[in-house]
Amino acid sequence: MAYAITQTCCNDASCVSVCPVNCIHPTPDEPDFGTTEMLYIDPATCIDCGACADACPVDAVRPADLLSGPERVYSELNRAHFADESPGTVWGAPRFPRSLPSAASAPRVAVVGTGPAAGYTVQSLLRSTDAEITVLDRAPLAGGLVRFGVAPDHPATKRIGDTFAGALRHPRVRVRLGVEIGGNLSHAELAAHHHAVIYAVGAEASKDLGIPGESLPGSLAATTVVRWYNGSPEVPEDAVDLAGERAVIVGNGNVALDIARILLSDPDELSDTPIAGRALAALRASKVREVVLLGRRGPEHAAYTRSEFLAMRELRGVTVHVDERGGESTAADPDSKAALLRGLPSGPVDLGFPPPEGKRLLLRFGSAPSAVLGEHGVRAVRVDGEDVPAGLFIRSIGCRGVPVPGVPFDAASGVIPNERGRVDAPGTYVVGWAKRGAHGGIGANRGCAAETVDTLIDDIVAGRLAEPARGPKDFERLLRGR
Numbered sequence: 001m002a003y004a005i006t007q008t009c010c011n012d013a014s015c016v017s018v019c020p021v022n023c024i025h026p027t028p029d030e031p032d033f034g035t036t037e038m039l040y041i042d043p044a045t046c047i048d049c050g051a052c053a054d055a056c057p058v059d060a061v062r063p064a065d066l067l068s069g070p071e072r073v074y075s076e077l078n079r080a081h082f083a084d085e086s087p088g089t090v091w092g093a094p095r096f097p098r099s100l101p102s103a104a105s106a107p108r109v110a111v112v113g114t115g116p117a118a119g120y121t122v123q124s125l126l127r128s129t130d131a132e133i134t135v136l137d138r139a140p141l142a143g144g145l146v147r148f149g150v151a152p153d154h155p156a157t158k159r160i161g162d163t164f165a166g167a168l169r170h171p172r173v174r175v176r177l178g179v180e181i182g183g184n185l186s187h188a189e190l191a192a193h194h195h196a197v198i199y200a201v202g203a204e205a206s207k208d209l210g211i212p213g214e215s216l217p218g219s220l221a222a223t224t225v226v227r228w229y230n231g232s233p234e235v236p237e238d239a240v241d242l243a244g245e246r247a248v249i250v251g252n253g254n255v256a257l258d259i260a261r262i263l264l265s266d267p268d269e270l271s272d273t274p275i276a277g278r279a280l281a282a283l284r285a286s287k288v289r290e291v292v293l294l295g296r297r298g299p300e301h302a303a304y305t306r307s308e309f310l311a312m313r314e315l316r317g318v319t320v321h322v323d324e325r326g327g328e329s330t331a332a333d334p335d336s337k338a339a340l341l342r343g344l345p346s347g348p349v350d351l352g353f354p355p356p357e358g359k360r361l362l363l364r365f366g367s368a369p370s371a372v373l374g375e376h377g378v379r380a381v382r383v384d385g386e387d388v389p390a391g392l393f394i395r396s397i398g399c400r401g402v403p404v405p406g407v408p409f410d411a412a413s414g415v416i417p418n419e420r421g422r423v424d425a426p427g428t429y430v431v432g433w434a435k436r437g438a439h440g441g442i443g444a445n446r447g448c449a450a451e452t453v454d455t456l457i458d459d460i461v462a463g464r465l466a467e468p469a470r471g472p473k474d475f476e477r478l479l480r481g482r
């Protein structure tokens with residue numbers, strides 16, 4: 001028996017460093033780590049010690065023989081990843097992060113944000129330095145997108161929030177919520193009280209399509225919808241109207257799939273998840289029977305990951321139909337994402353008609369909307385010259401960063417410009433989506449945090465950080481005053 005990695009893997013590589021035979025790949029220092037959708041266990045080398053299963057924060061590692069139902073496919077997916085390795089491969093030892101030499105005095109570090117990038121940064125600072133850490137977030141609850149982004153029907157992924165919460169309870173960490181840097185506290189004030197400030201502020205602005213009708217009621221950004229079903233206090237109770245039979249979503253990334261899945265799921269199956277009560281009530285009364293997912297490129301370039309698409313195919317009571325206008329589902333290359341469409345019902349669909357009985361996810365590729373139509377709300381979406389009746393239009397085309405006043409910002413790319421996490425402002429660093437743009441799952445932030453902390457350690461060792469003008473007590477007084 002060997003262990004296998006399954007759907008919920010978020011690539012954070014926590015398992016890699018505990019495996020005694022280094023059979024989990026790609027490791028963060030292997031070239032394909034940056035592009036892989038998940039990690040895999042080499043079944044020929046695994047010695048079944050179970051250490052990886054204990055280390056995994058999202059419960060993704062299981063004994064391969066015990067996988068059942070839709071998860072059984074992961075036994076083969078793990079094995080197939082190593083098909084080109086010669087038998088008896090002995091994997092080299094993994095590398096471990098370095099630590100701040102103990103002679104260096106403990107720095108005072110502020111981390112802005114409580115999402116995954118902040119969580120991994122705090123873990124890394126605690127492990128590699130003696131830093132005293134202040135964590136701040138403008139939100140009243142910690143967690144960033146783990147709390148207000150990750151879909152409620154992904155409980156194992158949400159559980160990574162418990163791991164981060166553990167780090168935030170460490171005696172060397174103080175958490176201050178409801179503090180917005182650039183709002184009720186300035187960057188200069190924060191910097192004056194700390195040796196270093198690390199921004200982990202994510203990428204919170206939704207991108208727009210720039211088409212007519214985009215601002216009509218019923219035309220929403222994906223971030224509004226996900227915050228609504230995750231219970232964010234920043235989104236009104238009635239933000240999402242489910243009175244129409246069809247919803248159109250632009251973009252086919254994992255966020256689009258999350259929303260489609262929640263809109264089409266049986267509400268009873270969502271009732272024991274952390275979904276917001278208002279969303280569950282609206283879903284029980286929902287008239288939505290069809291979600292149309294528009295991808296502007298072909299299925300081989302779909303932005304969703306294989307694991308999320310495979311889960312979508314298994315959704316009970318929902319038909320996934322390919323609006324096959326150009327032979328999309330017959331791709332020859334089994335490694336192409338287009339091959340994921342094999343075996344699905346397909347054929348051209350006339351979207352001018354109301355959706356058929358039952359619930360359906362309709363995938364249309366090579367297609368983009370040119371206008372949202374309606375007088376007081378969304379009535380239809382113009383797609384490829386055709387008016388498609390719909391009551392809800394969602395743009396799920398990614399996010400971009402929001403500038404923090406006083407901190408450098410590149411408006412073109414929407415990130416805080418940096419070199420290995422170092423920002424061109426004294427004692428200022430960046431991590432996560434604010435550093436790399438809105439790409440990559442939770443786990444991608446772990447290596448990103450290690451890099452930023454490594455850069456910070458370089459600067460401490462080189463004596464490049466100035467002593468803060470004011471102390472921790474002054475800082476607490478300042479916060480209380482606000």
Ligand SMILES: Cc1cc2nc3c(=O)[nH]c(=O)nc-3n(C[C@H](O)[C@H](O)[C@H](O)COP(=O)(O)OP(=O)(O)OC[C@H]3O[C@@H](n4cnc5c(N)ncnc54)[C@H](O)[C@@H]3O)c2cc1C
Binds near residue numbers: 144151404432445
């Ligand atoms: C809808 C959605 C679902 C996702 N689901 C998954 C999933 O299931 N699995 C997966 O692997 N990945 C998922 N991801 C990707 C994952 O969430 C990101 O990789 C990750 O959240 C990025 O982390 P971050 O810390 O950089 O940003 P965030 O998680 O956005 O955290 C940023 C934090 O900074 C705070 N902040 C912002 N500005 C300020 C300020 N000026 N002052 C103080 N605080 C501030 C915010 O309140 C927030 O708490 C999802 C992404 C989205 C959008």
Ligand SMILES: NC(=O)c1ccc[n+]([C@@H]2O[C@H](COP(=O)([O-])OP(=O)(O)OC[C@H]3O[C@@H](n4cnc5c(N)ncnc54)[C@H](OP(=O)(O)O)[C@@H]3O)[C@@H](O)[C@H]2O)c1
Binds near residue numbers: 209250368399439
């Ligand atoms: N379960 C999970 O693991 C999970 C869940 C949610 C999110 N995430 C991760 O979070 C990150 C962000 O996800 P995301 O779905 O927001 O973004 P994404 O993966 O970048 O997908 C964005 C989609 O929008 C399309 N798009 C962009 N601009 C467009 C335009 N102007 N017109 C039409 N279509 C446009 C893209 O098409 P092109 O491909 O043609 O650019 C793509 O299909 C991803 O790394 C994702 O994997 C992971």
Ligand code: SF4
Binds near residue numbers: 019022024041052
């Ligand atoms: S069970 Fe043990 S040997 Fe096998 S992959 Fe996990 S940590 Fe490595």
Ligand code: SF4
Binds near residue numbers: 005039443
């Ligand atoms: S989520 Fe992290 S620890 Fe779990 S299997 Fe994936 S890479 Fe390993």
